[in-house]
Amino acid sequence: MVSVGIDHATRLYLAVTSRRLPCPQFTFGFLPTVHLHCIFRSSGSPFSENKMASTFARIFSYKRSVRILSLVGVGSLTTGLFLNKEYVDAGSLVRRTYPASAEYPDLRKHNNCMASQLTPAIYATLCGKSTPNGYTLDEAIQTGVDNPGHPFIKTVGMVAGDEESYEVFAELFDPVIKERHNGYDPKTMTHPTDLDSRKIRSGQFDERYVLSSRVRTGRSIRGLSLPPACTRSERREVERVVADALNGLEGELKGQYYSLTQMTDQEQQQLIDDHFLFDKPVSPLLTCAGMARDWPDARGIWHNNDKTFLVWINEEDHTRVISMEKGGNMKRVFERFCTGLKEVERLILEKGWEFMWNERLGYVLTCPSNLGTGLRAGVHVKLPRLSKDPRFSKILDNLRLQKRGTGGVDTAAVGSTFDISNLDRLGKSEVELVQIVIDGVNYLVDCEKRLEKGQDIRVPQPINQFK
Amino acid sequence: MHWESGVAVELGSHLAPHSTKTRPALNPQQTPGHERCHPLTAKLSDSPQCAHPASFGRLIRTPELGLVCSFLGRKRIFVSFPKETKNKVNAIMPFGNTHNLLKMNYSAEQEYPDLSKHNNHMAKVLTSEMYENLRDKQTPSGFTLDDVIQTGVDNPGHPFIMTVGCVAGDEETYEVFKDLLDPVIEDRHGGYKPTDTHKTDLNPDNLQGGDDLDPDYVLSSRVRTGRSVRGFCLPPHCSRGERRGIEKLSIESLSALEGDLNGKYYALKDMTDEEQQQLIDDHFLFDKPVSPLLLASGMGRDWPDARGIWHNDNKTFLVWVNEEDHLRVISMQKGGNMREVFTRFCTGLTQIESLFKDKGHEFMWNEHLGYVLTCPSNLGTGLRGGVHVKLPNLSKHETFGEILKRLRLQKRGTGGVDTAAVGGIFDISNADRLGFSEVELVQMVVDGVKLLVDMEKHLEKGESIDDLMPDQK
Numbered sequence: 054m055v056s057v058g059i060d061h062a063t064r065l066y067l068a069v070t071s072r073r074l075p076c077p078q079f080t081f082g083f084l085p086t087v088h089l090h091c092i093f094r095s096s097g098s099p100f101s102e103n104k105m106a107s108t109f110a111r112i113f114s115y116k117r118s119v120r121i122l123s124l125v126g127v128g129s130l131t132t133g134l135f136l137n138k139e140y141v142d143a144g145s146l147v148r149r150t151y152p153a154s155a156e157y158p159d160l161r162k163h164n165n166c167m168a169s170q171l172t173p174a175i176y177a178t179l180c181g182k183s184t185p186n187g188y189t190l191d192e193a194i195q196t197g198v199d200n201p202g203h204p205f206i207k208t209v210g211m212v213a214g215d216e217e218s219y220e221v222f223a224e225l226f227d228p229v230i231k232e233r234h235n236g237y238d239p240k241t242m243t244h245p246t247d248l249d250s251r252k253i254r255s256g257q258f259d260e261r262y263v264l265s266s267r268v269r270t271g272r273s274i275r276g277l278s279l280p281p282a283c284t285r286s287e288r289r290e291v292e293r294v295v296a297d298a299l300n301g302l303e304g305e306l307k308g309q310y311y312s313l314t315q316m317t318d319q320e321q322q323q324l325i326d327d328h329f330l331f332d333k334p335v336s337p338l339l340t341c342a343g344m345a346r347d348w349p350d351a352r353g354i355w356h357n358n359d360k361t362f363l364v365w366i367n368e369e370d371h372t373r374v375i376s377m378e379k380g381g382n383m384k385r386v387f388e389r390f391c392t393g394l395k396e397v398e399r400l401i402l403e404k405g406w407e408f409m410w411n412e413r414l415g416y417v418l419t420c421p422s423n424l425g426t427g428l429r430a431g432v433h434v435k436l437p438r439l440s441k442d443p444r445f446s447k448i449l450d451n452l453r454l455q456k457r458g459t460g461g462v463d464t465a466a467v468g469s470t471f472d473i474s475n476l477d478r479l480g481k482s483e484v485e486l487v488q489i490v491i492d493g494v495n496y497l498v499d500c501e502k503r504l505e506k507g508q509d510i511r512v513p514q515p516i517n518q519f520k
Numbered sequence: 521m522h523w524e525s526g527v528a529v530e531l532g533s534h535l536a537p538h539s540t541k542t543r544p545a546l547n548p549q550q551t552p553g554h555e556r557c558h559p560l561t562a563k564l565s566d567s568p569q570c571a572h573p574a575s576f577g578r579l580i581r582t583p584e585l586g587l588v589c590s591f592l593g594r595k596r597i598f599v600s601f602p603k604e605t606k607n608k609v610n611a612i613m614p615f616g617n618t619h620n621l622l623k624m625n626y627s628a629e630q631e632y633p634d635l636s637k638h639n640n641h642m643a644k645v646l647t648s649e650m651y652e653n654l655r656d657k658q659t660p661s662g663f664t665l666d667d668v669i670q671t672g673v674d675n676p677g678h679p680f681i682m683t684v685g686c687v688a689g690d691e692e693t694y695e696v697f698k699d700l701l702d703p704v705i706e707d708r709h710g711g712y713k714p715t716d717t718h719k720t721d722l723n724p725d726n727l728q729g730g731d732d733l734d735p736d737y738v739l740s741s742r743v744r745t746g747r748s749v750r751g752f753c754l755p756p757h758c759s760r761g762e763r764r765g766i767e768k769l770s771i772e773s774l775s776a777l778e779g780d781l782n783g784k785y786y787a788l789k790d791m792t793d794e795e796q797q798q799l800i801d802d803h804f805l806f807d808k809p810v811s812p813l814l815l816a817s818g819m820g821r822d823w824p825d826a827r828g829i830w831h832n833d834n835k836t837f838l839v840w841v842n843e844e845d846h847l848r849v850i851s852m853q854k855g856g857n858m859r860e861v862f863t864r865f866c867t868g869l870t871q872i873e874s875l876f877k878d879k880g881h882e883f884m885w886n887e888h889l890g891y892v893l894t895c896p897s898n899l900g901t902g903l904r905g906g907v908h909v910k911l912p913n914l915s916k917h918e919t920f921g922e923i924l925k926r927l928r929l930q931k932r933g934t935g936g937v938d939t940a941a942v943g944g945i946f947d948i949s950n951a952d953r954l955g956f957s958e959v960e961l962v963q964m965v966v967d968g969v970k971l972l973v974d975m976e977k978h979l980e981k982g983e984s985i986d987d988l989m990p991d992q993k
Contacts, residue, residue: 151761
């Protein structure tokens with residue numbers, strides 16, 4: 054630490070610090086750097102003198118010549134230090150520097166994917182890095198540190214602040230993705246994207262059992278940060294870009310945008326009645342990641358006049374796209390889904406924007422659990438007998454399906470009506486996943502019918518995984 | 521974490537205001553795949569990708585060097601998005617999404633928060649011009665304007681209760697963002713000017729009386745304040761390492777207390793069930809904050825890491841570590857002997873301060889703001905001295921509110937702030953924090969409560985209290 058221009062009563066230091074930073078491309082394995090810190094400090098306790106105007110500051114208000122001389126002096130001093138390529142320990146005076154081991158979170162009581170994969174070694178390697186926008190590892194894992202998790206439900210425990218997070222922090226993201234997505238290895242595998250709805254076979258369910266069908270996914274706008282990290286202007290930009298594109302939709306997709314900040318009471322009530330309105334997130338999983346900041350600025354809902362195609366803007370992701378209708382025509386729901394998505398993509402491309410996508414991870418979204426397709430295709434289906442059968446869970450498992458209550462994730466089923474949807478997101482294309490749901494739900498309805506007639510049912514063979 | 525970025529931008533505030541057109545990067549080392557532009561070797565001929573103006577250049581914002589360096593700074597941040605990002609080794613503040621550099625590519629107007637439905641001190645003061653002037657500044661530890669105001673943006677406030685709406689991340693926040701915080705402080709603390717000085721007086725001998733509050737009415741007495749350890753960031757901004765450092769320092773210092781201050785530390789994460797139950801029964805345990813006012817500013821991060829409670833064996837002196845502030849110091853006991861409570865308070869605080877000094881640390885304090893704490897509402901003394909007092913008759917009197925106002929006191933329910941009174945028992949404490957010394961504030965409480973009890977007795981007997989009405993203090 055070098056101090057210059059001290060007035061001992063004010064204790065102002067020009068601290069020149071330099072640190073070793075791991076940097077493999079340099080032969081020494083480290084890159085010495087020099088940083089200048091200039092700190093104002095008012096001295097001491099109530100009982101000593103305290104001058105607010107420091108000598109150093111007064112230097113700058115003096116005559117030019119004096120100024121230049123003092124600065125040259127300082128400059129040569131620091132240049133000399135730098136050229137020597139020595140490093141001086143970061144001063145312990147005002148700022149403490151802590152090694153990664155002191156910063157490593159206490160994850161002993163935690164049960165989420167991040168906690169399983171974040172070793173102290175990985176933390177030490179990554180904690181000093183940041184994406185070009187300034188997003189850091191600690192920000193990415195904050196939600197996992199703050200939410201130790203549930204013994205039965207394993208949450209992911211980390212989020213991405215921007216597209217580059219998945220690259221910069223790949224050392225942690227890749228194992229987490231592998232754990233969450235059944236062994237999908239982003240380093241070696243590629244994800245197929247297929248939005249050709251003509252490939253779907255037999256997408257019409259028996260409507261005595263299937264009450265409604267729905268497909269949802271998310272899309273992020275390349276070049277803008279994701280909800281955990283975006284600033285107000287970025288968020289507003291997302292709103293502008295997406296609302297613009299949506300206003301270009303026509304035919305059965307033509308619709309209207311409702312901004313959360315400017316909604317009238319009638320509009321709000323209507324959206325609630327339609328079950329379209331989303332609320333400020335209360336789940337600590339989301340709020341700890343910073344997704345609720347500046348609520349409700351730049352958040353909104355768009356839906357078409359038929360109320361079958363719906364887009365949420367700036368909720369958990371830049372956009373959440375939902376296609377749904379009553380009844381069992383999953384094929385038509387998926388057709389509208391694909392058409393709508395492709396139209397929106399075309400419209401934003403016209404304006405020079407595109408979606409975040411790459412070959413390894415498919416469509417890039419905030420939560421690693423939604424990578425790939427980000428697709429959840431599901432139905433509300435009545436299965437009173439099957440749901441009481443002890444083989445129900447196993448059947449769902451083998452069909453790669455999951456059940457939820459009709460209120461969504463974390464709700465219980467009401468009156469034996471279940472929300473049945475695909476488990477997987479990454480490693481299979483959209484068409485494949487929707488086909489899995491169609492085949493699976495057809496199988497479940499078939500089982501239910503058999504049980505009605507008193508016949509027995511069989512647990513199906515497990516569907517092939519990619520691993 | 522290492523403090524590489526954020527070279528004293530506040531230095532510039534002492535000089536001629538710089539043009540916002542030459543706004544330099546907040547975090548200089550952002551060039552993809554490019555070794556850092558070193559402050560002293562950055563040349564004008566550097567490639568356009570080097571968006572890093574010399575830190576040195578930001579430091580010296582004098583006209584002659586300013587010209588040279590502003591030239592460097594004029595380069596916009598070209599944030600490219602290669603499919604493969606070259607990793608930059610760049611230690612930055614672990615918390616604070618406001619370090620997102622892309623925001624500097626947008627105008628201040630595009631970034632300015634929508635405060636049209638807001639009712640808090642920050643929203644009243646923060647104009648878009650002020651936002652524009654302050655948005656590219658940061659303290660040496662990297663706390664930015666957006667960090668300061670996030671809690672106020674996320675919590676529009678209540679039509680009746682005026683919250684502050686901003687927090688400090690470190691001691692320098694009050695300097696770097698004084699354009700915003702001075703008016704907020706003035707508004708919140710009854711007209712306290714940026715040039716005013718605050719008096720600190722922790723000598724209990726200066727208190728007159730205070731040992732004779734009627735215990736039939738005054739059920740318990742309590743004085744609390746907060747202290748921040750200089751050199752560490754405050755709870756909204758501190759890293760895990762810093763927070764643990766504060767805990768370690770606190771444990772070491774507190775364990776050296778002796779006599780009736782001898783006590784024990786209970787870390788929140790290592791507490792046994794019995795210890796936890798005991799602390800709950802004693803009403804000592806603090807929980808993870810649920811108030812969105814606190815959570816939105818980042819004070820709940822990494823809970824319960826490095827949080828804990830220390831109390832003496834007599835259970836009359838209590839310290840909370842890393843809750844809302846670095847330290848919250850509480851002295852309390854049943855009955856009305858406020859003098860004893862305050863004496864222990866002062867003794868304990870002074871001892872703690874000297875124990876910290878022995879280890880080379882001092883508390884954040886300056887002549888203008890007194891003791892520096894996270895929330896601007898707690899500046900000065902940070903002191904809330906109060907009693908739980910039975911005032912069933914007086915509280916129903918129509919002049920109760922006026923009396924309290926004149927005595928510079930405030931009422932709360934016995935559950936603390938935002939609770940209602942139960943059974944006519946009120947928590948009466950001083951309304952002020954800044955601009956009065958500790959002794960003065962406790963004196964106000966002592967004198968005021970004495971008068972309130974007197975009035976209560978009069979009303980019990982059916983007598984009038986009109987001639988007892990106090991003057992405005």
